[in-house]
Amino acid sequence: MVTPQMIDDAAERIHGYITETPLIRALALDEFLGCRVHLKLENMQVTGSFKFRGAMNKILKLSPRDKEMGIITASSGNHGKAVAYAAKSLGIKATVVVPDTASPFKIHSIEQYGAAIIKCNVSERFSLSEKLAEKHGYTLLHPYDDADIIAGQGTVGSEIIDESPNIDKIIVPTSGGGLLGGILSAVKPVKEGIKVYGTEPASIPRYTASLEAGERKKVEDRYTIADALVTNQPGMENFPVIQKHADGILTVQEDMFLSATKLMLMEGKIFAEPSGCVGIAAILSKQLAVDADDDVCFVISGGNAGAALLKQLDNI
Amino acid sequence: MVTPQMIDDAAERIHGYITETPLIRALALDEFLGCRVHLKLENMQVTGSFKFRGAMNKILKLSPRDKEMGIITASSGNHGKAVAYAAKSLGIKATVVVPDTASPFKIHSIEQYGAAIIKCNVSERFSLSEKLAEKHGYTLLHPYDDADIIAGQGTVGSEIIDESPNIDKIIVPTSGGGLLGGILSAVKPVKEGIKVYGTEPASIPRYTASLEAGERKKVEDRYTIADALVTNQPGMENFPVIQKHADGILTVQEDMFLSATKLMLMEGKIFAEPSGCVGIAAILSKQLAVDADDDVCFVISGGNAGAALLKQLDNI
Known part of the structure; x- marks a missing residue:
């Protein structure tokens, strides 16, 4: 706990x-x-939204090497926006996987913070983000199942x-x-x-x-x-x-x-x-x-x- | 001052x-x-609105006799609403003179506080409220030109x-x-x-x-x-x-x-x-x-x- x-x-x-x-x-x-x-x-x-607290806490705790490699998350909503902005504030590369059903309004507010957007089928977004994390050495930011996110x-x-x-x-x-x-x-x-x-x-x-x-x-x-x-x-x-x-x-x-x-x-x-x-x-x-x-x-x-x-x- | x-x-x-x-x-x-x-x-x-501060200060300062006689004001807006509610809170009779052009929405929000509403031609509302104040012994509450209202x-x-x-x-x-x-x-x-x-x-x-x-x-x-x-x-x-x-x-x-x-x-x-x-x-x-x-x-x-x-x- x-x-x-x-x-x-x-x-x-x-x-x-x-x-x-x-x-x-x-x-x-x-x-x-x-x-x-x-x-x-x-x-x-x-x-x-409150999501910025957890995202910021998580990212600030990453090692210098992890920060350099970049981060990834799967969220078209408040968590995605928070991660994108936190990464931008700290000069870290962020990738956000969004379902192709996400509204342009939401995608835009993630894009405006400079995150790379990858669209995919809604059912594949978690597996795809895991795959990309492994492939590129990105740290995967879970929206809620993470002690640092929860502490934030x-x-x-x-x-x-x-x-x-x-x-x-x-x-x-x-x-x-x-x-x-x-x-x-x-x-x-x-x-x-x-x-x-x-x-x-x-x-x-x-x-x-x-x-x-x-x-x-x-x-x-x-x-x-x-x-x-x-x-x-x-x-x-x-x-x-x-x-x-x-x-x-x-x-x-x-x-x-x-x-x-x-x-x-x-x-x-x-x-x-x-x-x-x-x-x-x-x-x-x-x-x-x-x-x-x-x-x-x-x-x-x-x-x-x-x-x-x-x-x-x-x-x- | x-x-x-x-x-x-x-x-x-x-x-x-x-x-x-x-x-x-x-x-x-x-x-x-x-x-x-x-x-x-x-x-x-x-x-x-802020109007409740001045209205409340003014009414609380009235003498027991003036409170008993009641108050009157000419306003279909925030001052009228504030005066009506202040009077109701203190158990004082309030009359609010409103122009016949005032919106039913505004009149309703004054009426709901139990004030008596008198409608008149827009150009006559100040003279009418003065006349009624004199006739019935009401205290006239000016919306802004009064030291007690200003202090509130x-x-x-x-x-x-x-x-x-x-x-x-x-x-x-x-x-x-x-x-x-x-x-x-x-x-x-x-x-x-x-x-x-x-x-x-x-x-x-x-x-x-x-x-x-x-x-x-x-x-x-x-x-x-x-x-x-x-x-x-x-x-x-x-x-x-x-x-x-x-x-x-x-x-x-x-x-x-x-x-x-x-x-x-x-x-x-x-x-x-x-x-x-x-x-x-x-x-x-x-x-x-x-x-x-x-x-x-x-x-x-x-x-x-x-x-x-x-x-x-x-x-x-």
């Missing part, structure tokens, strides 16, 4: 590259969610409890589990009584199914508008931590994502991507009992959305 | 009613604006310098001048070297014209999308303070408002009304030279906008 010391080291390592994102009190949301609402705004993180994401948790020691509950968007695993590792050993919950789309309930089964289950790949929460199986590193320490996994029905995103925008005045609003959606649909005296921190994990989302929000 | 002591007293008086709004570092906007960007988020204030708005300034002593420049949306006058009164006597600028729509340049003339000038009523910045003449109380202490008044061309509002939304991840983005628009259109080392605080004065604005932003 990632230790608080590893997370403190990560925080020191990535300081000066990341931004310590705002943790704000969002008074206007209290009446809708039934608790005292705090928002940790990782949609304002460099590259628009865990700095979100240490920032929350450092800045607001009165937080009772933290609600964390969950896909492979790197962010949830990292936050659990950061806060559970040092803050007695704090509750931490994961939230995932009901259409791809990889953690709910796996916790029920007592082992890592692969669930069906299905559509969700929460396009940053599409991993179909818990991470190997993260599953045992989440199994042992998470206070619950909440699921969100598909129709709640846009409602939550619109509430955040119109009442909270914050623009986030639907994946980042999964915690808001969970409480809005009463997946967890909270009361007016609870100080609940929602991790708003990302904000990478284009004008198309505005149109969708205008239509509901 | 409103003194720092009056502003400290106002802060103590309204504490527990208002929210001390977030002052955030908005890293993603630096490259667009050419300075270190800080945002004071009054769009997250109770009732969605000034608490925005004291919060900024208390929380971020490194701020070099403050950019303030300006209409009648209550917010700018209040902030100048709060920060100029206590913080040497800090620069404070007002910003107004170029289509209704009441301060630019008046400062040039050396006296309060009434300018033509014209359209602006910045519908909270439509006063056609500087306030009597505010003009001398602004004339003496403001470091400049910047003007913003009409076509810049939506660009600035969209930049705030898509890159800054903050939803604000166009009037609240006038400072961003001013720097975006290079009305003031700033450099990369400047810590510039933009007061985001309000966020009361409906879904119609999303459609407009999607279309540009």
